[in-house]
Amino acid sequence: MRTPASRNAGATFALLILCASTSTRADGSRDRDLALVQKAEERRVELIDRVTPSVVCIYDKRERGGGSGVIIEPDGYGLTNYHVVAGMLKTRTGLAGLPDGRLYDLEVLGIDPTGDIAMFRLTGRDRFPYVPLGDSDALEVGDPVYVLGNPFSLSDDYTPTVTIGMVTGLHRYQWGLGNNLVYSDCIQTDAAINPGNSGGPLINARGEVVGINGRISVNTRGRYNVGLGYAISANQIRRFVPALRAGLLAKHGTLNATVDYVEGTGTVFSDTLPGLCADRAGIAVGDRLVSFDRRTINSRNEFASVLGTYPANWPVRLAVEHNGVTRDLDLRLDPLEPNLRRPFEVAIEVNQREIRRVLRRFQRTVYGDRRPNPPTVWKWAVRRAYADPGAADKTKPPQRFEVTLTGDEPAVMRRVFDDGAHGNTIEFNTHTAVRRTSADGATFDLTTDEALILAALYTMHTELTAPIEDLDLARFMHVGSDRLLRGDGTRSLEVLATRVAEDGQARFGFDTETGRLVQAQLVGDRSGVSVSLRFTDHRDVGGLIWPATIEVDGPGYAYRDALSDWELSQ
Amino acid sequence: MKRPPLTSMAAALGFAAIVSPAHSGGFGPAVDAVLPRVVKLYGLGAGLEAGYGSGVILSADGVVLTVYSLLIDARRIRAVTSDGTTYSANVLYRDYARQLALLRLVSPVDESEPVGPFPFFDMRCDGADAGFAGLRPGDWIVAAGNAFKVADGAEPVSLVHGIFSGRTRLDARRRVKDFPYTGDVLVIDAITSNPGAPGGALVDLDGDFVGLIGREVTANLTHTHFNYGIPHDVLCEFMAESSGGAEADPLHLAGLNLRRRTPDADADKPFDTGVRLTKAGYRTVLPFVTRVQRDSPADRAGVRKDDLILAVNGKNIKDVDEYDERMNDRAPDEPVILVIRRGRRILTVQLEKPAEPVETANDPPDGEG
Numbered sequence: 013m014r015t016p017a018s019r020n021a022g023a024t025f026a027l028l029i030l031c032a033s034t035s036t037r038a039d040g041s042r043d044r045d046l047a048l049v050q051k052a053e054e055r056r057v058e059l060i061d062r063v064t065p066s067v068v069c070i071y072d073k074r075e076r077g078g079g080s081g082v083i084i085e086p087d088g089y090g091l092t093n094y095h096v097v098a099g100m101l102k103t104r105t106g107l108a109g110l111p112d113g114r115l116y117d118l119e120v121l122g123i124d125p126t127g128d129i130a131m132f133r134l135t136g137r138d139r140f141p142y143v144p145l146g147d148s149d150a151l152e153v154g155d156p157v158y159v160l161g162n163p164f165s166l167s168d169d170y171t172p173t174v175t176i177g178m179v180t181g182l183h184r185y186q187w188g189l190g191n192n193l194v195y196s197d198c199i200q201t202d203a204a205i206n207p208g209n210s211g212g213p214l215i216n217a218r219g220e221v222v223g224i225n226g227r228i229s230v231n232t233r234g235r236y237n238v239g240l241g242y243a244i245s246a247n248q249i250r251r252f253v254p255a256l257r258a259g260l261l262a263k264h265g266t267l268n269a270t271v272d273y274v275e276g277t278g279t280v281f282s283d284t285l286p287g288l289c290a291d292r293a294g295i296a297v298g299d300r301l302v303s304f305d306r307r308t309i310n311s312r313n314e315f316a317s318v319l320g321t322y323p324a325n326w327p328v329r330l331a332v333e334h335n336g337v338t339r340d341l342d343l344r345l346d347p348l349e350p351n352l353r354r355p356f357e358v359a360i361e362v363n364q365r366e367i368r369r370v371l372r373r374f375q376r377t378v379y380g381d382r383r384p385n386p387p388t389v390w391k392w393a394v395r396r397a398y399a400d401p402g403a404a405d406k407t408k409p410p411q412r413f414e415v416t417l418t419g420d421e422p423a424v425m426r427r428v429f430d431d432g433a434h435g436n437t438i439e440f441n442t443h444t445a446v447r448r449t450s451a452d453g454a455t456f457d458l459t460t461d462e463a464l465i466l467a468a469l470y471t472m473h474t475e476l477t478a479p480i481e482d483l484d485l486a487r488f489m490h491v492g493s494d495r496l497l498r499g500d501g502t503r504s505l506e507v508l509a510t511r512v513a514e515d516g517q518a519r520f521g522f523d524t525e526t527g528r529l530v531q532a533q534l535v536g537d538r539s540g541v542s543v544s545l546r547f548t549d550h551r552d553v554g555g556l557i558w559p560a561t562i563e564v565d566g567p568g569y570a571y572r573d574a575l576s577d578w579e580l581s582q
Numbered sequence: 583m584k585r586p587p588l589t590s591m592a593a594a595l596g597f598a599a600i601v602s603p604a605h606s607g608g609f610g611p612a613v614d615a616v617l618p619r620v621v622k623l624y625g626l627g628a629g630l631e632a633g634y635g636s637g638v639i640l641s642a643d644g645v646v647l648t649v650y651s652l653l654i655d656a657r658r659i660r661a662v663t664s665d666g667t668t669y670s671a672n673v674l675y676r677d678y679a680r681q682l683a684l685l686r687l688v689s690p691v692d693e694s695e696p697v698g699p700f701p702f703f704d705m706r707c708d709g710a711d712a713g714f715a716g717l718r719p720g721d722w723i724v725a726a727g728n729a730f731k732v733a734d735g736a737e738p739v740s741l742v743h744g745i746f747s748g749r750t751r752l753d754a755r756r757r758v759k760d761f762p763y764t765g766d767v768l769v770i771d772a773i774t775s776n777p778g779a780p781g782g783a784l785v786d787l788d789g790d791f792v793g794l795i796g797r798e799v800t801a802n803l804t805h806t807h808f809n810y811g812i813p814h815d816v817l818c819e820f821m822a823e824s825s826g827g828a829e830a831d832p833l834h835l836a837g838l839n840l841r842r843r844t845p846d847a848d849a850d851k852p853f854d855t856g857v858r859l860t861k862a863g864y865r866t867v868l869p870f871v872t873r874v875q876r877d878s879p880a881d882r883a884g885v886r887k888d889d890l891i892l893a894v895n896g897k898n899i900k901d902v903d904e905y906d907e908r909m910n911d912r913a914p915d916e917p918v919i920l921v922i923r924r925g926r927r928i929l930t931v932q933l934e935k936p937a938e939p940v941e942t943a944n945d946p947p948d949g950e951g
Contacts, residue, residue: 180740181732181738310735
């Protein structure tokens with residue numbers, strides 16, 4: 013560790029240089045310069061001291077290999093490169109040396125072979141030192157950056173090597189091997205990165221992780237630093253973290269289309285695979301790609317670069333020009349299959365750990381510090397407003413609906429028109445929709461989308477809110493990240509999927525930042541029917557913090573239910 | 583590029599080599615100045631010669647300075663400016679001795695169509711401009727060039743930063759040949775010896791153009807790749823010669839100096855010793871001789887199958903890769919001295935270049951201009 017003596021030596025050096033270069037200046041400014049130099053140096057030393065304890069030397073179980081990593085959460089979750097842990101996937105275990113001089117057990121969680129990222133968890137301590145992820149989009153060329161890691165496996169005591177440089181390029185694209193190890197929209201630095209640095213952090217001036225170093229340009233003279241290193245951006249990684257934490261094989265998105273850059277015209281679609289993403293969205297060969305998720309696309313490189321940062325199934329908005337007319341297309345990206353030597357199975361206990369964490373956070377938003385204790389009877393009434401009041405069967409908006417959910421009785425939904433006459437009644441039992449009774453007593457089967465909506469609401473009210481130890485976790489699966497379908501598109505979600513109704517899947521989306529339930533995507537497996545629910549206006553509803561508004565997008569209709577009355581009882 | 587105003591601290595630290603300006607926000611002016619003034623060049627490539635490089639814009643109408651290389655022998659040189667626009671580039675002038683060349687950007691469609699105005703570095707060659715002469719060892723520099731052609735289209739070229747170490751005469755070679763330029767160079771500690779970077783700009787902290795990134799060479803003194811810039815005053819001499827009173831007629835100049843031959847081709851390789859080693863897979867392979875070509879220098883010197891090669895020209899080698907490296911990294915006529923182990927004996931043998939004539943490349947013509 014640094015001693016006061018060495019600090020003084022540094023200060024003396026600074027003084028010498030300043031004397032030489034400021035001899036023509038007044039003494040006062042020289043003193044001020046010296047103070048500034050010392051201050052800057054102290055800040056740098058402080059930053060390195062602060063970051064160092066979280067930097068990990070990664071080895072396999074036989075203490076071979078040698079990559080780097082960084083812990084980003086106090087409970088021992090950290091990031092490294094996929095190519096660092098690729099040899100550990102059989103056992104999903106390894107060893108991690110920390111600068112405290114100890115070796116800890118390392119568990120490989122999820123992997124992202126396309127983005128060359130993997131997540132691990134360390135055990136053996138209650139609390140680990142960590143460095144949070146920063147905002148890599150805030151970087152500018154010329155900004156200072158620090159690289160920490162274990163190049164050439166130099167470290168015997170697990171203390172990292174530090175190299176310093178600046179950001180020398182942004183939004184770089186570096187081709188991968190097939191669909192693996194693609195560095196999209198990555199950060200370039202001249203801080204020395206060498207074999208062994210892989211997986212270690214790129215740190216900004218605030219001491220945050222803005223990237224994971226994993227690649228360098230090499231000359232014919234050997235595999236070592238020649239001034240061009242690349243880091244995967246923290247903002248890309250953040251989109252994959254939910255899937256990685258949940259032990260999944262995280263896949264990137266693809267349009268299943270190619271573009272060419274035509275000088276004078278721009279980026280033009282040159283091929284679309286039939287029946288897949290771009291084709292499904294109605295994009296034709298020759299259409300011009302104006303922007304991808306609000307980012308203007310000026311080259312093929314830029315297209316590949318921007319696209320490569322998105323997870324599979326994420327919703328994106330494309331502006332596409334067809335015959336001189338530009339329109340917005342909303343679509344979900346197809347998955348890009350990584351190349352794996354053996355299939356990567358999800359470790360159930362890793363996944364369930366994340367389900368518990370997501371539910372615990374969600375329940376804290378609902379109950380505060382109280383123990384989860386869902387009401388056995390939920391009874392509420394809503395005012396329904398259709399987005400398109402002219403549509404059939406919606407003659408007298410706004411309408412009133414009453415729904416009663418109980419723990420062991422069917423849920424009942426009753427529609428009340430403005431004139432006070434009772435409308436349809438829907439009886440609904442556990443996860444399967446039952447029947448609908450109209451005012452005159454005739455019964456019908458529920459439509460698939462009605463059943464899906466009710467089933468999802470039922471799951472939400474009876475299961476997501478129940479004490480976690482009472483839940484059958486096998487009914488759920490953490491399926492990674494998603495993001496809000498509307499709004500500014502910057503909020504990412506964590507998604508728990510479960511079966512609903514006879515034939516459907518509900519994907520509940522929880523805000524990554526707040527933990528709140530904000531979205532549900534419902535899909536009928538056989539029917540293909542798709543409904544999306546957005547939960548907003550979270551507020552105190554009978555002692556629980558609960559969404560007071562639900563916006564529903566179904567096949568051919570859209571409406572908004574605003575809570576007008578409620579009754580919750582045990 | 584938007585950037586917060588410089589703090590007084592950054593300005594003060596411009597003088598202090600102990601704290602990197604990157605760590606005080608001080609590289610902003612240099613980065614902002616250099617990136618728009620460097621162009622990406624694409625031309626002829628062959629073998630180890632990258633078909634891409636960099637150039638520096640020196641006038642609003644598109645005169646570009648770059649290094650002399652195979653690249654500019656292309657029938658069509660393509661130049662991409664920092665805004666992503668593609669131009670053609672015509673060679674105005676080239677100087678083999680200084681290893682420099684001057685180009686002019688023209689419209690790829692119609693050469694007579696005026697182009698620009700471009701952002702450019704004003705060389706300010708006349709007048710005792712202290713800004714460039716004032717570069718002192720220890721001063722920060724930023725080098726900008728399209729190393730490894732990482733940048734494409736409108737993407738800005740790559741940067742490296744470091745310090746100016748000193749000024750010295752260049753004594754270097756390119757692979758096996760002496761490098762023609764033996765004048766002064768700016769020695770820097772930033773790595774610029776990468777394909778594509780030569781021809782890029784070297785600027786100081788204020789963003790003033792102080793030198794041109796030189797071609798990839800190996801220093802004769804250290805046998806390591808050498809990072810340097812051609813100094814501003816040498817560039818000025820070159821510029822003065824290139825204008826030579828014929829400034830108004832660049833095509834005339836181009837006609838005078840256009841040369842199609844490529845003196846730098848890889849024709850003269852080191853002679854073949856006749857030793858054959860086998861390498862398979864990724865594992866380290868011991869340098870056992872697997873075959874000796876009949877009547878080859880090795881055969882005549884008595885090298886045999888199954889000999890283990892321990893050293894080449896005084897340097898120990900541990901595997902076939904290192905053997906290849908040593909063998910490729912020698913002058914064409916340089917004899918090879920091998921230390922070999924045969925059974926329990928250690929032998930030293932000398933392999934001489936065969937007497938019969940070998941094909942040679944054309945000698946480079948005299949420097950022009």
